[in-house]
Amino acid sequence: MTAAQPIIRLDQVTKAFGVGRSFTAVDRLDLDVGTGQMLALLGKTGCGKSTIFNMIAGLTEPTSGIVTVDGRNPFRDFDAFRGKIAIVFQNDRLLPWRTAVQNVGLGLEMLDIPPKLRNETAMHWLGKLGLLGHENDYPHALSGGMRQRVSIARAFATDANILLCDEPFSALDEMTGRTLRAEFLKLVKENGKTAVFITHSINEALEIGDRLVVLKRPATIALDVSLQRNCTIENKEAIRGRIQDVLAS
Amino acid sequence: MTMSEPQAAQEAAKARGAIWRRAFSYILPFIVVAGLWQIASRFFPPYLFPSLVDVFKRVFEILVTWDQLSDVLATIGRILAGLAGAFFIGAALAVVMARSQSANRFLSPILTLFQGIPALSWVVFAIIWFHGVEPRIFFIMVMTTLPSFTFQVLGALQGMSRDLTEMVMSFRPTRAKLFRVMIIPAILPDIMTAWKVNLGNASRVVVVAELVGATGGVGYELLQQQQVFDMAGALAWTLQLVFFVLIAQAVLTFIENIVFRYRAVSERTL
Numbered sequence: 001m002t003a004a005q006p007i008i009r010l011d012q013v014t015k016a017f018g019v020g021r022s023f024t025a026v027d028r029l030d031l032d033v034g035t036g037q038m039l040a041l042l043g044k045t046g047c048g049k050s051t052i053f054n055m056i057a058g059l060t061e062p063t064s065g066i067v068t069v070d071g072r073n074p075f076r077d078f079d080a081f082r083g084k085i086a087i088v089f090q091n092d093r094l095l096p097w098r099t100a101v102q103n104v105g106l107g108l109e110m111l112d113i114p115p116k117l118r119n120e121t122a123m124h125w126l127g128k129l130g131l132l133g134h135e136n137d138y139p140h141a142l143s144g145g146m147r148q149r150v151s152i153a154r155a156f157a158t159d160a161n162i163l164l165c166d167e168p169f170s171a172l173d174e175m176t177g178r179t180l181r182a183e184f185l186k187l188v189k190e191n192g193k194t195a196v197f198i199t200h201s202i203n204e205a206l207e208i209g210d211r212l213v214v215l216k217r218p219a220t221i222a223l224d225v226s227l228q229r230n231c232t233i234e235n236k237e238a239i240r241g242r243i244q245d246v247l248a249s
Numbered sequence: 250m251t252m253s254e255p256q257a258a259q260e261a262a263k264a265r266g267a268i269w270r271r272a273f274s275y276i277l278p279f280i281v282v283a284g285l286w287q288i289a290s291r292f293f294p295p296y297l298f299p300s301l302v303d304v305f306k307r308v309f310e311i312l313v314t315w316d317q318l319s320d321v322l323a324t325i326g327r328i329l330a331g332l333a334g335a336f337f338i339g340a341a342l343a344v345v346m347a348r349s350q351s352a353n354r355f356l357s358p359i360l361t362l363f364q365g366i367p368a369l370s371w372v373v374f375a376i377i378w379f380h381g382v383e384p385r386i387f388f389i390m391v392m393t394t395l396p397s398f399t400f401q402v403l404g405a406l407q408g409m410s411r412d413l414t415e416m417v418m419s420f421r422p423t424r425a426k427l428f429r430v431m432i433i434p435a436i437l438p439d440i441m442t443a444w445k446v447n448l449g450n451a452s453r454v455v456v457v458a459e460l461v462g463a464t465g466g467v468g469y470e471l472l473q474q475q476q477v478f479d480m481a482g483a484l485a486w487t488l489q490l491v492f493f494v495l496i497a498q499a500v501l502t503f504i505e506n507i508v509f510r511y512r513a514v515s516e517r518t519l
C-alpha cells in the first residue's frame with residue numbers, strides 16, 4: 001500500500017534522557033504514517049519504541065525535531081486532540097475504583113457525552129469484546145486477558161481514528177494473546193483506523209502490520225517494508241529472514 | 250450457590266459468633282483497664298481514684314444537662330472547624346508543592362519548622378496576635394494540624410500511579426475532570442487516613458487551646474475540675490472527648506468500608 005496523505009509525521013526527531021541529555025533513546029528519526037495504514041513498529045526491548053510511542057501520543061516532547069499528528073503538535077495542542085488518539089498500553093491501566101463499564105466510558109466522559117449514551121456505547125464495546133455480564137466487575141475481579149479486553153474496549157469507545165498500541169498483548173499468555181490479536185485486527189479493519197502497533201515479536205508484526213518498520217538502538221530505522229494484502233507465505237518468510245538478519249546484526 | 254437450610258443456619262450462626270468474638274476482642278482492653286482502676290478505687294481516696302460508678306454518673310450528667318453538653322459540642326465544633334480549615338489550606342498547599350519543585354523546596358522547611366513548635370507556643374502567639382476566643386482557637390487548631398495534613402496530601406499526590414495518570418492524560422481531560430476522575434479517587438484513601446490521624450491530634454490540642462483562652466468547652470471545664478480537685482469530673486470530661494474520637498473514627502472507618510469496596514481483599518492479612 002502506498003502511503004496516502006501522512007497523518008503521523010516524525011521529522012528528525014531525537015529524544016535524549018538523563019543528566020545533560022547524555023543518553024539518546026531516539027536518534028534523528030524520520031517516519032511517516034499514512035492515513036489508514038497499519039504500521040507495525042518492531043524492535044528489541046529497550047531500543048526506544050515506547051519513547052517514540054509517547055511522543056506520538058503527546059505524553060512527552062522530543063528533545064529536538066518535530067512530531068506532527070494531523071498537522072498539529074500532539075504535546076502542545078493538548079485540547080485539540082481530545083477524542084482523536086486512542087491508546088492501548090502494554091499493561092491494562094484500568095482505574096481500580098471504576099467498574100469495567102465505567103472504565104470503558106472514561107474517554108467518553110472527557111468528551112462530555114451524556115451518561116446514558118456513554119453507558120450504551122460502553123456496553124456496546126464490552127459486548128464486542130465478549131465481556132457482557134462483567135460490566136459491573138471491578139478490575140481486581142477480572143483476569144489479565146479480560147482486563148486487557150476492557151482496555152481495548154476503552155480505546156475503541158471514543159471512536160478516535162488514530163490508534164496507538166504499545167505491546168498490548170505481550171503480557172498475556174500465548175493463547176489469550178493470539179485470540180485477542182485476531183479480534184483486535186478485525187476491529188481495526190472494520191473501523192478503518194490508522195494504527196501504530198509496537199511489538200518486539202516478529203510473528204506479531206507479520207500478522208498485524210501492512211507495513212513493517214524495524215528499529216535499531218538508538219531508535220533509527222533499519223528496515224521499512226510494506227506487505228501486500230495478498231502476501232504469500234513465501235514472501236512473508238523472506239521478510240522474516242530479512243528482519244532476523246537486521247535484528248541479529 | 251445453594252445451601253440446605255440447616256447448613257445456611259449453621260453458616261449464619263458461625264458469622265454471628267465471629268462478630269461477637271471480634272467485638273469482645275475490641276472491648277477486652279477497656280475492660281481490663283476499667284477493672285484495674287476500679288480495684289485501685291477501693292484502696293485510694295476518691296480524689297485520687299474515684300469509683301467508675303461515680304465517673305459514669307458524671308458522664309451521663311454531662312450528656313443530659315444542656316449547659317454541659319453544649320460545652321462538649323462547642324469543643325467538637327472547634328475540632329472540626331480547625332481540621333476543616335487545616336485540611337483545605339493543606340490540600341491547596343500540597344497541590345502547589347506537587348506541581349512546582351521550587352514551591353516544594355520553599356514550603357517544606359517552613360512546614361517542618363511549624364511541626365517543631367509546641368501547641369502551647371501557638372496558644373501564646375494566638376493570644377498576642379488575635380482578639381476573641383474563637384479566632385484564637387481556630388488559629389491554634391489550624392497551625393498545629395496544617396503541616397501533617399499538607400505532608401500527607403503531598404505524599405498521596407506524589408505516590409499516585411504514573412501509569413494511571415498518563416493513561417488519563419492520554420484522554421486529555423480538562424483540569425477539573427482530571428481532579429474528578431483521577432486525582433481525588435487516587436488520594437482519597439490517604440486523605441481518610443490523614444483525617445483519622447489528625448482527629449486524634451486535634452482533640453488533644455483543643456483542650457490546651459481552650460485552657461488559656463476559652464470561657465466554655467471541655468478544656469475550660471477541665472480547668473474547673475482541677476481547681477476543686479474533682480477527679481471524677483476531670484475523668485468524665487476527658488471521656489467525652491475520648492468518646493467523640495472513637496465515634497468519629499468509627500464513622501470514618503464505616504465510610505471507608507463503603508467507598509473503598511472496589512479494593513481486592515486478601516484472605517491473608519499482614
Ligand SMILES: Nc1ncnc2c1ncn2[C@@H]1O[C@H](COP(=O)(O)OP(=O)(O)O)[C@@H](O)[C@H]1O
Nearest residue numbers: 017018025043044045046047048049050051052
Ligand atoms: N523517562 C526516562 N528516563 C530515562 N531513560 C529512559 C526514560 N524512558 C526510557 N528511557 C531509556 O530509553 C531507552 C528506550 O526505552 P523504551 O522506549 O522504553 O524502550 P522499548 O519500549 O523499546 O523497550 C531505554 O534504555 C530506557 O532505559
Ligand SMILES: [Mg+2]
Nearest residue numbers: 046049050166
Ligand atoms: Mg516499551
